[in-house]
Amino acid sequence: MFAHLDKKYHRMMAVEDVKLLTNGIYRALNTTRILLQITLQHSNGSTKQTASKTCNVTITMSVKLLLAAASFSFASAFTPTTSIIQNHHNSHRLQKQSQFFMVQGQGDSYKTVFVAGGSKGVGRLVVDKLLEEGHKVVALVRSDEALSELSSLEDVTAIKGDAMEYKDVEGAMDGCDAAISTLGGGSGAGEDGKWVDYVGNNNVIEAAGILGVTRVVLVTSIGCGSSKEATPPSVLKNVLIQKEKAENVLIKYYTNMNWTIIRPGGLVSDTPTGKAILTEDTMAIGSIRRGDVADLVVRTLSSKNTQKKILSAVDPSIQSSANPDGKSAEAFALA
Numbered sequence: 001m002f003a004h005l006d007k008k009y010h011r012m013m014a015v016e017d018v019k020l021l022t023n024g025i026y027r028a029l030n031t032t033r034i035l036l037q038i039t040l041q042h043s044n045g046s047t048k049q050t051a052s053k054t055c056n057v058t059i060t061m062s063v064k065l066l067l068a069a070a071s072f073s074f075a076s077a078f079t080p081t082t083s084i085i086q087n088h089h090n091s092h093r094l095q096k097q098s099q100f101f102m103v104q105g106q107g108d109s110y111k112t113v114f115v116a117g118g119s120k121g122v123g124r125l126v127v128d129k130l131l132e133e134g135h136k137v138v139a140l141v142r143s144d145e146a147l148s149e150l151s152s153l154e155d156v157t158a159i160k161g162d163a164m165e166y167k168d169v170e171g172a173m174d175g176c177d178a179a180i181s182t183l184g185g186g187s188g189a190g191e192d193g194k195w196v197d198y199v200g201n202n203n204v205i206e207a208a209g210i211l212g213v214t215r216v217v218l219v220t221s222i223g224c225g226s227s228k229e230a231t232p233p234s235v236l237k238n239v240l241i242q243k244e245k246a247e248n249v250l251i252k253y254y255t256n257m258n259w260t261i262i263r264p265g266g267l268v269s270d271t272p273t274g275k276a277i278l279t280e281d282t283m284a285i286g287s288i289r290r291g292d293v294a295d296l297v298v299r300t301l302s303s304k305n306t307q308k309k310i311l312s313a314v315d316p317s318i319q320s321s322a323n324p325d326g327k328s329a330e331a332f333a334l335a
Contacts, residue, residue, distance in 0.1 A: 119146035125294035
């Protein structure tokens with residue numbers, strides 16, 4: 001009876017099987033690759049637990065891969081030769097497009113974006129900007145109030161959880177195409193001595209690696225890493241140290257990921273000016289409206305030329321005590 005099945009159905013089935021097979025291969029191999037990296041990253045007592053967790057994920061992905069391969073073989077066995085040739089051509093084109101989107105950061109491929117820190121501040125504005133651009137959003141929130149507010153928005157899935165708990169982050173991110181983290185509040189360490197600026201962001205980065213979410217935008221602050229010399233001695237020194245630790249995890253261990261780090265200057269809650277810029281100048285300093293940061297973050301997500309870029313975000317149109325001389329920086333043009 002299979003001989004009488006519609007050719008269009010055969011083509012659709014074969015292409016979907018190839019897509020499933022490709023996705024399974026990618027996720028299984030990516031998880032295996034970062035096993036050693038995560039083991040090296042964790043030097044405390046959690047090493048064995050982390051390695052075990054990653055191995056379990058690898059086994060799961062391998063099972064999915066085998067099932068996908070079996071499904072593809074079954075479909076191919078009952079598909080006419082001409083259809084197989086057409087399917088091979090179509091699937092090859094789809095895989096090339098998918099790889100281009102993953103590496104180059106084409107925004108149209110990021111239909112569902114995970115946001116950590118989306119209940120307030122820059123993160124909340126990022127959610128709004130993503131919705132304006134037609135993305136769906138998955139937001140991890142801690143409070144019932146934030147859960148209720150974000151759940152009322154169309155195309156937003158709000159999930160209650162704690163970014164300090166890895167499993168909460170991984171569970172919420174699963175199925176997303178990209179991740180944005182604006183975590184950090186400057187409120188200091190918790191009772192357990194852990195900072196969300198590092199632990200929370202690290203959980204987002206690690207979950208993205210495990211799940212194969214290759215596009216990550218991390219929002220930190222001027223004063224981290226290579227921009228340290230741009231800022232005067234600050235009471236936020238400890239916060240900057242924690243944010244820098246998160247940056248270093250992303251830079252050092254996730255070399256095959258399409259990540260971007262954005263370091264805003266002093267944040268101001270006021271009407272966006274639309275004049276803020278991104279720059280590679282590590283000595284850039286100044287203020288910036290939160291709404292403008294959100295706009296730059298979402299534009300960066302869809303940009304083709306921000307892979308593995310570390311960019312400062314400032315607004316040259318705003319006078320700032322941190323930049324009394326009005327020193328200008330060369331703007332980075334988003335493609």
